[in-house]
Amino acid sequence: VLDARGLLVMPGLINAHTHSNQSVQRGAAPNLPLELWIGCVLYGDGPMAADDVYTAAAFQALELLRTGCTAALDHAFLDVGDLPAQAEALMQAYVDVGMRAAVAPVVQDLDYLTTVATGYAIETDAPEPMTSPRDAPTILAALDVFLTTWSGKHELLTPMVGPAAPQRCSDELLAGLADLVRRHGSAMHTHLLESKPQVLATQSRFGRSVVAHLDELGLLGAHASFAHCNWLDEAEYRTLARTGSVVVHNPITGIRCGSGLLPLQDLLDGGPAIALGADGSGASDGQNMFEALKLASLLHTLYGDHRRWPQPERIWRIALSGGAAALRRPLGAIRAGAAADLVLLRADRHAVEDKDYLVRSLVVSETGDSVETVVVGGEIVLRERGSTRVDEAAIRAAAHELMGRRCRQHLARRDVYSAVEPFLASVVDEAAATDLGFSRRAEIELARAADPTGGVTA
Numbered sequence: 491v492l493d494a495r496g497l498l499v500m501p502g503l504i505n506a507h508t509h510s511n512q513s514v515q516r517g518a519a520p521n522l523p524l525e526l527w528i529g530c531v532l533y534g535d536g537p538m539a540a541d542d543v544y545t546a547a548a549f550q551a552l553e554l555l556r557t558g559c560t561a562a563l564d565h566a567f568l569d570v571g572d573l574p575a576q577a578e579a580l581m582q583a584y585v586d587v588g589m590r591a592a593v594a595p596v597v598q599d600l601d602y603l604t605t606v607a608t609g610y611a612i613e614t615d616a617p618e619p620m621t622s623p624r625d626a627p628t629i630l631a632a633l634d635v636f637l638t639t640w641s642g643k644h645e646l647l648t649p650m651v652g653p654a655a656p657q658r659c660s661d662e663l664l665a666g667l668a669d670l671v672r673r674h675g676s677a678m679h680t681h682l683l684e685s686k687p688q689v690l691a692t693q694s695r696f697g698r699s700v701v702a703h704l705d706e707l708g709l710l711g712a713h714a715s716f717a718h719c720n721w722l723d724e725a726e727y728r729t730l731a732r733t734g735s736v737v738v739h740n741p742i743t744g745i746r747c748g749s750g751l752l753p754l755q756d757l758l759d760g761g762p763a764i765a766l767g768a769d770g771s772g773a774s775d776g777q778n779m780f781e782a783l784k785l786a787s788l789l790h791t792l793y794g795d796h797r798r799w800p801q802p803e804r805i806w807r808i809a810l811s812g813g814a815a816a817l818r819r820p821l822g823a824i825r826a827g828a829a830a831d832l833v834l835l836r837a838d839r840h841a842v843e844d845k846d847y848l849v850r851s852l853v854v855s856e857t858g859d860s861v862e863t864v865v866v867g868g869e870i871v872l873r874e875r876g877s878t879r880v881d882e883a884a885i886r887a888a889a890h891e892l893m894g895r896r897c898r899q900h901l902a903r904r905d906v907y908s909a910v911e912p913f914l915a916s917v918v919d920e921a922a923a924t925d926l927g928f929s930r931r932a933e934i935e936l937a938r939a940a941d942p943t944g945g946v947t948a
């Protein structure tokens with residue numbers, strides 16, 4: 491029994507796409523297109539040691555709880571060669587903090603720099619591989635053990651499979667992942683058509699729509715969730731809706747990396763279930779789901795008839811129901827049979843007289859600062875904004891040390907990134923010059939001065 495006088499009670503928010511290892515990489519990247527961002531932030535960035543995996547995840551889980559989020563889908567960058575120890579460290583962080591998590595280790599058996607440029611006529615020399623991916627049989631064997639170990643092991647934890655992106659996996663690996671999903675009854679989570687350059691690269695690789703390819707492999711369905719999905723065409727969205735697949739909208743990354751936004755207005759009319767994600771802090775610089783809610787409810791006023799603008803109440807509902815669908819748990823609701831994942835926040839910031847008014851206010855005006863108490867699975871894990879379970883100061887200190895170490899490594903890699911930057915820029919330029927017949931980016935025209943050279947006068 492909790493004394494909730496003066497407090498609101500809401501279902502815990504759900505972050506349906508994040509990478510916990512990036513919690514210590516906030517602010518690492520300049521504003522760059524996705525292809526260059528990946529090069530800048532991830533090139534030469536080896537896997538973390540298991541105790542760093544723990545620190546980054548615990549630090550992030552505390553940040554999520556403090557801002558009203560009780561469950562996350564962690565598409566985690568782990569060392570596949572050391573998966574048992576790495577997964578143990580990651581899972582222990584969630585259990586210690588008391589947060590619910592679905593964990594999908596990122597896997598790929600093809601190098602990023604080869605797959606990013608498939609089908610492009612790049613004149614720059616191909617750079618050295620960015621990663622040293624493991625082969626498909628090694629990855630599949632490691633994931634088989636991972637799923638066997640963690641399925642049903644802890645009430646708070648759900649293991650999943652997480653290909654990095656379809657184009658970064660061989661067909662052997664994709665088919666093997668589909669087989670694992672069937673055998674273990676598990677779910678799959680991956681990135682899908684986040685940016686325009688990926689449309690050309692996947693069409694060249696698969697000779698058809700990547701969504702049709704995944705459908706044929708049996709990788710679509712209620713067990714599948716796809717991060718971003720900005721550059722799908724109408725037929726591809728219909729295929730995701732028909733198969734019951736879930737789309738995870740990450741509004742912050744869409745503008746941080748200039749990839750654009752999915753056409754949410756269209757998708758709300760009979761489209762696939764939509765969840766909401768903060769994405770990794772390397773691309774979003776924080777894990778506040780109230781920020782994601784606010785941006786998702788505001789950015790889609792930039793196009794279309796105002797009568798079709800999604801309203802904040804609608805964004806709230808889809809974020810909760812879509813998040814539950816992505817994590818495949820009874821989350822996002824306060825009712826008998828749902829998980830007891832509850833957030834209590836001070837009411838003084840919001841008018842409580844009308845439910846719609848209150849929900850709108852939570853979406854566009856709450857920052858997470860009002861969160862007082864958080865309950866996960868019926869247990870109080872945050873009281874008066876403090877963890878009831880872990881030494882927060884110690885985790886913060888370890889995270890700060892790790893942040894500094896990663897920052898120094900990042901600075902030391904600057905020359906490596908500079909060498910590869912022209913290659914990645916060529917991919918972005920070639921894609922930008924290609925007409926797909928639709929766009930997912932806002933094109934704001936600068937007014938031209940009378941100057942016949944077309945320059946803009948200061």
Ligand SMILES: [Zn+2]
Pocket residue numbers: 507508509565681717769770
């Ligand atoms: Zn991501």
